[in-house]
Amino acid sequence: MHLPGLAGQPPPVDEARLSDVDEWGRSEHMREIARRLYEPLYESWFRAEWEGLEKIPRVGGALLVANHAGAIPSDAPVIMHGVETEIRRPVYGLADHMFKAIPVVGTMWSRVGGVAAHPENAYRLLRDQRQLVLVFPEGTKGTGKVYSERYKLRRFGRGGFVEIAMRAGVPVVPITVVGSEEAMPIVAKVPSLAKLLGVPYVPITANMLLMGPLGALVPFPAKMRLRVLDPIRFDVPPDQDRYSKSRIMDEAEAIRVKMQETLYEMLRNRRSVWFG
Amino acid sequence: MPRRVLITGLGSFWGGRVAQALEGHPDVEIIVGLDTHEPSVPLERTEFVRADQSYSILSRIVKATQVDTILHTFLVVDSTRVSARQLHEQNVIGTMNLLAAAGAPGSSVRQVVVKSSTLVYGSSWQDPTWFREEMPRVGAARSRVERSLVEVESYLRDFAEDNPHVTVTLLRFANVVGTDIVTPITKALQLPLVPCILGFDPLFQFVEEDDVVRSIEFVTRVGLPGIYNVAGDGRLPWSEVAAICGKRLIPMPPVATELAAAPLARLNVELPQELLDLLRYGRGVDNRRFKAAGFTYGYTSAGAVHNFAGAVRLQRAVGSRRPQYHYEQDVEQFFRHSPAVMRDPEENVT
Numbered sequence: 001m002h003l004p005g006l007a008g009q010p011p012p013v014d015e016a017r018l019s020d021v022d023e024w025g026r027s028e029h030m031r032e033i034a035r036r037l038y039e040p041l042y043e044s045w046f047r048a049e050w051e052g053l054e055k056i057p058r059v060g061g062a063l064l065v066a067n068h069a070g071a072i073p074s075d076a077p078v079i080m081h082g083v084e085t086e087i088r089r090p091v092y093g094l095a096d097h098m099f100k101a102i103p104v105v106g107t108m109w110s111r112v113g114g115v116a117a118h119p120e121n122a123y124r125l126l127r128d129q130r131q132l133v134l135v136f137p138e139g140t141k142g143t144g145k146v147y148s149e150r151y152k153l154r155r156f157g158r159g160g161f162v163e164i165a166m167r168a169g170v171p172v173v174p175i176t177v178v179g180s181e182e183a184m185p186i187v188a189k190v191p192s193l194a195k196l197l198g199v200p201y202v203p204i205t206a207n208m209l210l211m212g213p214l215g216a217l218v219p220f221p222a223k224m225r226l227r228v229l230d231p232i233r234f235d236v237p238p239d240q241d242r243y244s245k246s247r248i249m250d251e252a253e254a255i256r257v258k259m260q261e262t263l264y265e266m267l268r269n270r271r272s273v274w275f276g
Numbered sequence: 277m278p279r280r281v282l283i284t285g286l287g288s289f290w291g292g293r294v295a296q297a298l299e300g301h302p303d304v305e306i307i308v309g310l311d312t313h314e315p316s317v318p319l320e321r322t323e324f325v326r327a328d329q330s331y332s333i334l335s336r337i338v339k340a341t342q343v344d345t346i347l348h349t350f351l352v353v354d355s356t357r358v359s360a361r362q363l364h365e366q367n368v369i370g371t372m373n374l375l376a377a378a379g380a381p382g383s384s385v386r387q388v389v390v391k392s393s394t395l396v397y398g399s400s401w402q403d404p405t406w407f408r409e410e411m412p413r414v415g416a417a418r419s420r421v422e423r424s425l426v427e428v429e430s431y432l433r434d435f436a437e438d439n440p441h442v443t444v445t446l447l448r449f450a451n452v453v454g455t456d457i458v459t460p461i462t463k464a465l466q467l468p469l470v471p472c473i474l475g476f477d478p479l480f481q482f483v484e485e486d487d488v489v490r491s492i493e494f495v496t497r498v499g500l501p502g503i504y505n506v507a508g509d510g511r512l513p514w515s516e517v518a519a520i521c522g523k524r525l526i527p528m529p530p531v532a533t534e535l536a537a538a539p540l541a542r543l544n545v546e547l548p549q550e551l552l553d554l555l556r557y558g559r560g561v562d563n564r565r566f567k568a569a570g571f572t573y574g575y576t577s578a579g580a581v582h583n584f585a586g587a588v589r590l591q592r593a594v595g596s597r598r599p600q601y602h603y604e605q606d607v608e609q610f611f612r613h614s615p616a617v618m619r620d621p622e623e624n625v626t
Contacts, residue, residue: 014510016578018519023511023560024405025479100557101401103475103530118404120411 024092024125025110031090034112035081042081045221046074046179049276052228053086061126061170062231064091064134065161066177067153067259068142070184071203074219075177079134080113082226092125094135098199119164126168127238137161137252140200147185147206151178151267153260159252162234166248169238171231174255176262178226182273183219223276225266229258278305280384281496282343284331284374285350286324287311289457290391293489294349295322298496308341310334311350321612329362330369335377338385345387345496346378351428353393353449355421356460356546367424368431375435378442387443389495390432391488394448394481394505394561396425399553406562409448409503419549436501445495450507450561450577451554453584454485460551466588467545469526470518471555473533478558479511484575484583494571504569505561508577514555520578521585530556 021027042048056062066079080091094117100106115121117135125131136142137156145154165172186203194202207215232255236243270276281298285291286309298304299320307322309315312329315322327333331350338346351367352358358366371390378385397407402414417423429446436444451461464470483506491506518525528536533556537547547555567573575583611617 014576014578016520016576016582017510017512017516019513019516021479021513021516023479025513097402103473105475106401107475107477116403116405120404120406120408124406 021111024113024115024121025107026090026092026113026115027111028090030111031084031113035084038077038081039085042078042085045219046078046183046224047221047276048078048082048224048226050082050086050226050228053082055228055231056083056087056089056132056173057171057231058087058089059130061130061168062132063122063126063161063165063168063170063172064132064175065172065255065259066134066136066175067151067180067263068136068138069145069150069177069181070143070219071186071205071207072184072217072219073136073143073180074183074224075180076134076136078180078224079175079177079226083132083134089132091132091134094122094133096140096200119160122161122164123168126164126170135161137256144189144201144203145186146189147181147187150181150185151263153256153263156252156256159248162248162251162255163243166234166236166243167238167240171233172255173231174229174259174262176227176229176259176266177224178263178266178270179222179224179273182222183224185220222273223270225270225276227262227266229262277303279303279345280306280341280343281308281345281347282338282341283307283309283322283347283349284334284370285311285348286315286322287313288349289316289485290349290488290492291315291347292317292319293485294347294492295319297489297493301497306341306343308337308343310337319608324608329365331373334373335380338377338380338383342384344384346374346385346389347492347496348374348388348390349492351391351393351425353395353421353425354459355419355548355550360420363420363424367421368427371428371431375431379435379439385442387445387496387499388432388435389445389447389492390428391492392425392429392446392448394450394507394559395419395422395550396429396448397559397561398422399550399557399559401557403557403559406560407505408562409505409565418553421548422550443499443501445500446503447491447495448503448505448561449488449491450481450483450505450559452485452488453482453580454488455583455587457485460546460548462584464545464547464551465518465521465523465584467523470521470523471537471540471545471547472514472518472525472527473552473555474527474530476530476556477513477515478554478556479513479560480517480554480558480577481507481511481560482577482580483507483573484580487574487580490574491566491571498570500569502565504566505563506566506571507561507563508573508575508580509563510577511558511560512578512581514558516578517581520581521588 083091092115097116099109138154141154185206188204190202283291292315310327398413400414
């Protein structure tokens with residue numbers, strides 16, 4: 001499948017460059033290879049289906065916020081792939097700094113649009129470069145939960161994502177994902193090993209139990225449904241030194257509740273984990 | 277008002293170049309340069325004074341010459357050049373002496389410019405992609421050179437606070453490449469195979485050496501107080517830097533990298549701790565504050581690397597990047613002061 005280039009304002013051309021790796025480490029060329037490789041997974045394995053894609057802004061910065069699940073979460077690549085192919089805008093995915101320290105993985109993650117989750121990074125991307133930025137406010141608390149707690153949203157951090165959106169003067173666009181919980185469910189965790197390795201969690205997944213070592217990487221073909229909720233704009237001036245902490249917490253909680261209700265509604269309408 | 281300028285580290289790469297640049301300014305009345313060794317570039321009217329490493333004679337010189345501006349280009353940022361002890365003497369003790377002289381009661385000094393490095397931000401996996409001037413580094417400084425620069429900057433902050441009548445400028449330069457400068461990075465880029473760390477391809481940011489000289493000249497001229505990052509626009513992966521220089525990479529193991537790098541020192545390939553960190557995580561600094569203050573860069577990061585690669589290619593073809601200059605005290609004295617030398621009043625600004 002041929003994917004034409006993405007829309008949005010390209011960074012100023014520096015003719016001295018030999019590669020297209022941008023200042024964040026993202027390479028549109030690598031992204032295209034990744035999209036080509038991921039296309040079968042997206043179309044045939046997860047059969048991803050979107051609702052409300054038109055609510056994602058076609059121009060200007062926006063902070064995409066989604067629920068996060070699965071030992072190796074499939075929601076991140078599905079959202080990035082979906083938005084880039086459907087809307088043709090690049091998406092920068094914020095992830096834990098930890099990635100940068102891992103050889104190969106850190107470099108690959110950065111080439112396909114991953115950026116360390118630092119408030120300054122989000123601000124520069126959203127405010128100065130008017131890009132789409134994807135963040136999972138639950139962080140590893142979302143991906144590290146066991147199967148019995150599926151679709152129960154974790155705390156949305158300390159509401160940092162709301163503060164960044166306020167400071168950058170961009171809307172928050174919530175996205176709810178159904179299917180990622182069943183793609184790689186965690187049946188148990190090994191806390192002692194996690195502590196030893198210095199990672200947030202070491203999961204034992206249903207995939208590993210059924211597929212052996214292969215299951216460490218291969219997700220189940222759960223049907224992925226994604227719904228984009230109405231963008232939330234905060235009626236505050238951008239670039240303030242600080243914003244009311246209580247307002248931030250209230251907004252973050254309101255978004256969480258809205259997403260939780262939407263998830264329950266989507267689950268009520270889901271007839272089958274595999275067929276949607 | 278005519279300016280009287282003192283440059284520390286005249287014999288260093290930067291001191292000499294900055295002095296050369298200032299010689300062209302008619303409003304700069306005198307230029308005095310200090311260093312432990314002789315200048316390496318031809319100078320028209322700069323007076324050279326030999327000092328010891330820690331600059332203990334500095335207060336006498338400041339008093340005698342009544343300079344109003346001190347350009348401190350003497351800080352060592354390349355830890356492979358000097359021993360640990362020398363590094364401390366030169367950076368920390370040297371700066372202390374300098375600030376003591378500048379802040380002495382009745383001192384004539386009204387402007388101090390210090391050339392520091394983005395090394396003060398360090399390089400770690402927890403870094404933001406861009407450091408702004410007021411952002412602290414993540415974690416304590418690991419290498420000697422970083423520790424000494426952090427210490428120097430804290431002295432400078434105290435000095436600026438205690439002497440509000442002095443315009444204090446702190447410039448933090450990204451990794452410099454260019455026609456002449458030799459650093460561990462430029463040396464690494466001229467090896468048959470350029471070292472990298474397996475699985476890492478970090479983003480580098482560079483500043484061209486002419487932009488460094490111009491930036492020091494700029495802040496001296498306009499009297500700009502504050503801290504500024506000086507770095508070219510954009511960042512590029514190390515693999516691309518090597519590719520621009522026409523080189524292939526040779527990977528070092530991602531674990532026990534220090535051990536793997538140690539034997540390379542015997543082959544005259546020195547990869548200090550701070551460079552190994554950089555080869556793993558890279559570094560980016562926000563250069564917008566300095567641009568907003570009115571400085572325009574001649575080169576982007578990629579442009580600076582291209583310029584360097586061109587200079588190396590020229591050297592390979594003709595043997596040198598620029599003709600060498602040797603300072604000879606007697607000859608310089610003769611040309612400057614002997615009544616036998618016919619001076620063209622048009623050309624000579626003294």
